[in-house]
Amino acid sequence: MDLHERAERLAKLMEERLDIRGEGLATKTRRAGRRIPRWVRRELDVLVEALERVDHPKLAQQVDYARIETGTRRAEGWLENVDAWDRRKSVLIHWLAGNAMNILIVIAIALALMGWRGLI
Structure with a gap:
């Protein structure tokens, strides 16, 4: 070859x-x-x-x-x-984990603000 x-x-x-x-x-x-x-x-x-x-x-x-x-x-x-499938799967899992963490942070900040303002 x-x-x-x-x-x-x-x-x-x-x-x-x-x-x-x-x-x-x-x-x-x-x-x-x-x-x-x-x-x-x-x-x-x-x-x-x-x-x-x-x-x-x-x-x-x-x-x-x-x-x-x-x-x-x-x-x-x-x-x-x-393994192409395993690589794609891990990329998707990391992307979902990052987005889930961002959503949790936004929810925590929103709850903290609502508690601070007396809405909860």
Whole structure:
């Protein structure tokens, strides 16, 4: 499997598992932000840099294919183990918990004001 096919596979996994849209691996890696660990981002950056060099005849000699092979295998393994449903569920739970806390604070302030004004 050449570098372009690996990049396509990783970009597809990022779109399926992490819901990251964009064109190409470089854009998706940049947009991923904190959704992926630092070491995965580092490995993907190495692959993106290699993709830029591999098309140039003299710069292609500088590409370390062994490091890219191990790095992409590790990144692909991490991306395959991401459970998209569990990630979406936890995002929804955190959003609901934050909103519930805000509603409780507003109710507590309203009750405190009503008590202070003598309406309760």
